[in-house]
Structure formats: structure tokens, C-alpha cells
Amino acid sequence: MGKFILNIIHRPEMVPEYAEKITGQGKKEDISRKDLLTESLDIFKLQQQIAHENGFKTTIQMTYASLFNEEAVELAKEHHEKYGDEISLTLLGLPCKEFREKYKTKDFCIWMFSMEDKKSIVNDVFEKFYSMFGFYPTSTGSYYMDAELINYIKETYPMVKCAVTSCWEEGPKAYRTCNNSWYTFLDGGPWNPWIPSKQNTHAPAASEHEDSGIVAIPHLSRDLLACFDGNGSNFGTHPQNVLRGMIYKNGEYPYLYNLIDQYRSLEKYNSGYAYNMMFVGPGWMNKMGRWEATYELLVKSYKDGMAYYGSLRDKNELEDMTMSEFADWYRENKSYTEPECALWKDILYGSDKQLFWYSDPFLRTCLDMNQGGAIIDLRPYIAKLERPIGIGTKNVHDASYPYLVQSMYRAGYFTHYVGEGTIKSCKISYEGEEVDLCLCRTKASFSQNGKDRVLTLDPVEIEFRDLTIKLVSTFTFTEGAGEIKISRKISGMSNPDAKITLNEYITACYGTTEYPEDMTGITLKLTDGKAVKQIDYNYKCREEKMTEVIEVEATIPQIGTRLRIRPADGQIHGYINEGYAFSPMFTLGLTKELSNEEEMITWLRLEKAD
């Protein structure tokens, strides 16, 4: 039996996001309206009541606004005494009369403030907290917390050990869903808790030297398939998000339980550990309802979600912890280099699609079994990119960690007309015909052998005009190595004497959004150990080839990353392809001729390029 840990977090947000906009329709804005404040507190009380009725302790994240409300402060103290709730402090919920008078802004997202303001706000809210409770909080959070902010908090308030630091894959998709008005560009982080590095919150620390000093937890546990190609705020362990996605009928939402259960199942890939986080802001349970969901349905869904967690706890299949308790547990039970793995299946759309997600301090990636195990997402965590964010930097909004491959934003196998999209796959050719594994749907199984996490794909069959072959792909992730070993083995041929050619390739670029970036400055190289051929990217559609290569590589200075691919043995040809303006990508490839039962092994490695 694995360990499934749950964090339940509530925040008395005196001016809930959404609520003022909805309940105040047709009224002049007034965030100190008494009815708004009263309702906000009532919702918080109700959420607490539901959790306590189910026997759970919560983490109460006091907002700055709530620290000015005597009743909210007294409630927190009382619930700490009575139920063991942790009294914590969030950097969400800043808006209130006092905040606006001091900072003279309507900004509310801590990562977007100038560094000077961030420090001032942190000092204000932490000191206000201390003045109300007589101690400093040991956990905090926001939708996103940048590394500079975390480092400052840790330096000033070293007792902080846990924080909500990011919303998984909440980026351009969420922005667009919200009519291009919700500025949380936070793509590219881990989906489950991690220890952020001092350099970049998304990128996990590889050592004590890089350790920011906190354990990060994601804002909600999100569907690893639906959120990759859809609005992140429809598919998470937030019952009202499920309603927002219209994933219910007649007051029933089995998807919510399926999502929780699939998260529980991840213990199979993570040494018996699984995690869930539930964090619903009061604005989602306001009396006016939320969009087409009535207040009654909003409350019912919260009660049902909590009751389901309660039923799991009653069967000893769940343990609830406060944020700080969880941070202690995480520190005691996890190492820096231990990866987070998730073999995830579609639980919503009725397909058999399966993805495999992998994250460690060196890389994050996703493989799509519907495309023969193609890599459809790749982020170079090893670069530990320092990207200050907020007013006064060159980057006010974009907190996403850059990709090398993101097949939803930058095409993948399928492109319109000409050009290529980002993908890592393999082409098989025989007598003038060519098949890409992206067109071979399959399934995968996971195994662990010591430090190796191995994903083995079911054999795929490839039909040529007068030859049929079977091919097995295996991906091995060795803990601490920062590389992926890829094996392609021919497990059968209708003509055992035939020879086919494999072309193991990656088409990549860099970016954080759906739009192309300037590729100038990227260099592509290949070498046989004696000679080197190089292309300096200039959109000229050039290609270089070499026989018996020992390595092909791309250096992308814009994201401080080097991407290397090397073969296991000789007799392998290599090539590098520059893109062009209508196809701003590059491709690295290795080709080899194979007979029946033969195997081609390559390694994909990411490095920091200084």
C-alpha cells in the first residue's frame, strides 16, 4: 500500500477574485463593501466546516486583507487550537483598502511587482501576521513565486519551509481561455511537489547548493493530459474547476473522483508515494453562483469532494497533512535527484491515449504513446535559467520555463503545407517508403531497475509495400544522469533478410508561447571525432551530413542550453538541418541501417551552456 498525502488549504480572502466582478455587476467598484466582506468570511467558514466535519485538518492561509479582520484572525486561532489547523500566510488576497492606500495599485500578483515592492509587501504581510499571531508562518504561497522572491523570503524569514509556488501548465492556454485577460504565464514546472532551485522556481534543485530551502507544492493537482491541451482551470482537484469545465451532468461529476484516483495510482511510479492538493478560493463558492453553476451545486461539489477524500482516509488510503507537516515529510523521504514519474491515461475524452511525464532536476519531458512514444514536451531544467520577473525587469509577465519541444504550441508531427514542428521521434524507411513512428499508436509499461526508470512500449507494426516489421521502443531515464537512453529494436520482419534504415531525429526550437522566437545565434554541430561541421543559424535551410558521427548537437544561447545526441556505436550517419523563416526550427538526426533483431541505441542529453 502506498502513501497518498493530501493538503487541504483554505484562505479567508476578504475580497475574493471574481466575486467583486460578479456580485458587483452594475455597481461601482467598492472592495470594502460590507456585504462582500461578510459573504467572503461566511464562505471561508463554510469551507472550514466542511473539512472539519470530514475529520480533516487544514492549512489556513491568511491573506493580507484578512489580517485586518478580527473575526478572521480569531477563527484561525480557534481552529488551530481545536482542529490542529496550521496558520499560514498567503501572498494571494492582497487587495484591500489598506493595501491599495499604501501601494496605490490594483496589482495583486506578487511575482509581477518590482523587486523593491516585493520586499516591501513581504515585510508588510509577514510583520502584520506576526503582530496578529505572535509568530511567523512556516508556509506561504501564491499562484506563482519567482526564485528571487523565494530567496528573499527565505533570507528574511528562514522559518518558511513550504510554499504554493506554481499552477501547472497555466500559461498561454489560460490566458486565451480568459479572453486574453488572465496573466498567469506559468508553464513548464513540475506537476507534483518538488524542491525549487535558487535560480528558477520551476527547475528542481539538484543539490543542497541549489536548494532554495523550501518544498514547493503546486496549486491544485491537475489532469496531466487534459491540461496539456486545454484550460488548466477546468481539470484539477478543485470541484468548482470541474464545474467550470462543464464536466458534470445532473449534479454528478465522477471525473473528479477519477482524477483523484489517477493521482493516487501514481504511487506505482514513485516508490509508493502519491500526492493531492485541494485549494479553493472563496470566490468559487459565492452565493450568486459561478457561471451556470448554482450556489447549491458549488457547495455540493465541495462537500462531495471532501467526503470522497474522507472515505479514502477512513480506509487508511489517505493521510492528510498541513503544508508544513508535508514539507517535513518530503524532506525526510525524498532525495534531490529522485524523479517524479507519471504514466497517465485519458480519463475524460474516451480515447485510449496515454502520456508519460518525467521530471527531475535536469529535465522535464512528456512522451505520447499515441504517437509511438514521441517526445512532445522537453524543458532543459539543467540550464537553471535565471529569469527575474516583474515590473522593472525586461520581463513583466512571462514566468514560464522555456521549452525545446512543445508539440501543442509549436506543431509536432503535423504541420500545414510545409515546414516542421517540434517533436522527437524516429522514421523508418525501406526502398523509397518512409514511416514516422508518430503514426504508430501504442501503449507503454513502466518498470524500475535500481536507478533506472524504464518505459517500454508495446511493439508497433510497420507495413511497407512488400515488408512488414515489428519495432519495440524503450526509454531509460537514469537517475541523476540528465539524459534519456532511447532504444529501437527490430523484433520481427516478414523478410528476415531485409534491411531498413532508422532515422532517430529531434526537431526543436525554443520559446515559452505559441509564437516563434529569433533563432539567430543558435549553432548546430556534428563531429566524427576528427572533423567538425557547423551551421550558424541564419534561416538558410542548410544541411550538413557526416558518416560515422560520434555526436550531433545544438547550442541555444538564448536559453543557455546545449542539446546533444550521441549513438551507442559507430556506423551511424548524422545530420544537422537548419530551418527557414516559415519553419523556424532545427533538426538533429542519426541514421543507421538495421536488420532483423538488431537495435539502435542513442542518448539525448541536455547540458547547461555558459
Place this chain on the structure above:
Amino acid sequence: MAQAGKGRLNYRCPSCFMRDLDMDMFYDKQKDEYYCLRCQFTGNEADVLKGNDMCRIKYRSMLKRITVFS
């Protein structure tokens, strides 16, 4: 013609929802009609509910309880 307001519930535009856009609709009392500020959707409550059901077509496993995972 008086200004529009909110209806009984804060319906979103089903046409926009189908393209992953959350757009609140406004309600025209005189015509008993919801309308979208971004696209050309107009309809009464029944039309909206019908549209919402169409949005759910893509969720083929929406009501299925799944117990076996990868």
C-alpha cells in the same frame, strides 16, 4: 433600448466555450435573449442549455467511473 445586464445565472457563451473561451454573456430583457460580446451567439435559456450539452460531447467518459489506470 435599455442596457443589458446579467441573467438568472451567469451563463457563458456555448459557442466560445467550444473553442476554449470563457465568455460571460449578457442578457437582453426585452428580447429574452442572451448574447455574446465576442462572437455572434444569441439565444434564450433553452438555446444556451442545448449549447452547453453540445460542449460536453467531447467528454465521452464524463459520466464513467474509472477504477483501472495505466
